[in-house]
Each structure stands twice: as structure tokens, then as C-alpha cells.
Amino acid sequence: MRRRRRLPLLAALLAPLLVLAAACAPAREAGGSPVSPLTRVPAADRKAAPDLAGGSLDGRAVSLAGYRGKVVVLNVWASWCGPCRAEAPELSRAQKELAAKGVQVLGVDTDARRDSGRAFQEQHALSYPSLHDPGSRKLVRLPKGYRPQALPYTLFIDRQGRIAATYLSPLTQSDIRTITRPLLTE
Structure with a gap:
């Protein structure tokens, strides 16, 4: 009898975790392929x-x-964000490769403490500057539909200062090259 009571209790305790895990997973289109x-x-x-x-x-x-x-x-990041740590070297390589073509990587560190962001910048030898914006207070002013929901989050800004693309996942150097290529020819 005790075992039967535990199962519904266990299910009730695990349900929020399953919802959270599903929210972090990539969205799926009908047919099962991941949405870009x-x-x-x-x-x-x-x-x-x-x-x-x-x-x-x-x-x-x-x-x-x-x-x-x-x-x-x-690129919006935080030092405690695992995917942000994974993409930092990719962003640095892209900055070095694409700077001469007219691409500039600019980071936005959302850590509460500036020294955490500085340590991250030094540890990963970032080749681009990062603004310090604790809790994303400045980013709240983004136009509707562009507010980050998770980290890392990247906006691609065209030469005229307009938002040309968003990327809601860690980037690779190849991703950056592919996304910026058409923007450079506009």
C-alpha cells in the first residue's frame, strides 16, 4: 500500500523537472526535425x-x-553559463578571422559582479570587448520580440545598426561566418 502512495507523490515531484527539461530541449517541427x-x-x-x-x-x-x-x-553571455564557455573560443576565432572583412564581435556580460566577467574574459582570452550589464538591465530596451529568454543569445546587427538576425543557441565560428556573409554583401 505504501508503495502505491509513493508513485503519485514521486510523479508530482518530478513533473516540474520534466517540464523544465522539455523547455530547454530544442523545439521540434512536425515531422520531428529540430527547428533552427x-x-x-x-x-x-x-x-x-x-x-x-x-x-x-x-x-x-x-x-x-x-x-x-x-x-x-x-553576444549576450554570463560566466556561469556552460554553453557560453563553450562558444567563447569560437567567437574569438571568428573575430580574428572576420575583422578585416567588417565584422565586429561585441559581448554583453550579464554577471552580477564585474570581476566574474573579467575573470571569464581573461580565462578565455577573448579577442573582442564586452560591456558589463548586470542582469541585462540595458537589454530590456530591445524591441519587442528580441528579448533574450536564455543564454547565450546573439543578435546580428547590420551595417545600418538594425537587427538582422537572432541566434538562440551557442555559435560556432562556421555559424558566424555563414550568418554574416550575406550581411556583408548588403
């Missing part, structure tokens, strides 16, 4: 990117507007 984490925005429908500006983790003044004329890969 990339969403491209047609040029006519693009909205202006937020005017992000402030101090970088290494103390320099940085602004998104300062990169106008370049394609910007705006």
Missing part, C-alpha cells in the same frame, strides 16, 4: 538595435553605435 535557432529578419522589417554603451570589462568606453558601418555580432 537562427531567425533572419528581412531588410524591410528590421528594427533599430538598442543604443548600448558603457564601460567594457577592461575599462574602455564601448558603444554599439561606434561600430556603425560594420556587421556586429552582439
Whole structure:
């Protein structure tokens, strides 16, 4: 009799965990294939990117507007985020490879403490600057439909300063090359 009572209790305790696990899993289209984490925005429908500006983790003044004329890969991360740690070297390699073509990677560290972001930047030898934005307070100003739901989160900003694509998963150097290629020819 005791065993029968435990099963519904166990099921009730595990249900929220199963819902959470399903939410973290990639979405599926009818037919079972994963939905792409990339969403491209047609040029006519693009909205202006937020005017992000402030101090970088290494103390320099940085602004998104300062990169106008370049394609910007705006990557939102945190030091405690495992997928962010995995993609950091990919972003650095992409920055080194694509800088001469007009691409700039710009990070946004959402850690509560600046020293956590600085340690991450040093540990991963990031080749691009990162703004410090505890709790994503500046990103709240993103246009509706562009607010990050999870980390890492990346916006691709066209040369005119408009949001051209979003990517809701860790990026590889190849992903960045593929996504920025058409933006560089616009």
C-alpha cells in the first residue's frame, strides 16, 4: 500500500523537472526535425538595435553605435553559463578571422559582479570587448520580440545598426561566418 502512495507523490515531484527539461530541449517541427535557432529578419522589417554603451570589462568606453558601418555580432553571455564557455573560443576565432572583412564581435556580460566577467574574459582570452550589464538591465530596451529568454543569445546587427538576425543557441565560428556573409554583401 505504501508503495502505491509513493508513485503519485514521486510523479508530482518530478513533473516540474520534466517540464523544465522539455523547455530547454530544442523545439521540434512536425515531422520531428529540430527547428533552427537562427531567425533572419528581412531588410524591410528590421528594427533599430538598442543604443548600448558603457564601460567594457577592461575599462574602455564601448558603444554599439561606434561600430556603425560594420556587421556586429552582439553576444549576450554570463560566466556561469556552460554553453557560453563553450562558444567563447569560437567567437574569438571568428573575430580574428572576420575583422578585416567588417565584422565586429561585441559581448554583453550579464554577471552580477564585474570581476566574474573579467575573470571569464581573461580565462578565455577573448579577442573582442564586452560591456558589463548586470542582469541585462540595458537589454530590456530591445524591441519587442528580441528579448533574450536564455543564454547565450546573439543578435546580428547590420551595417545600418538594425537587427538582422537572432541566434538562440551557442555559435560556432562556421555559424558566424555563414550568418554574416550575406550581411556583408548588403
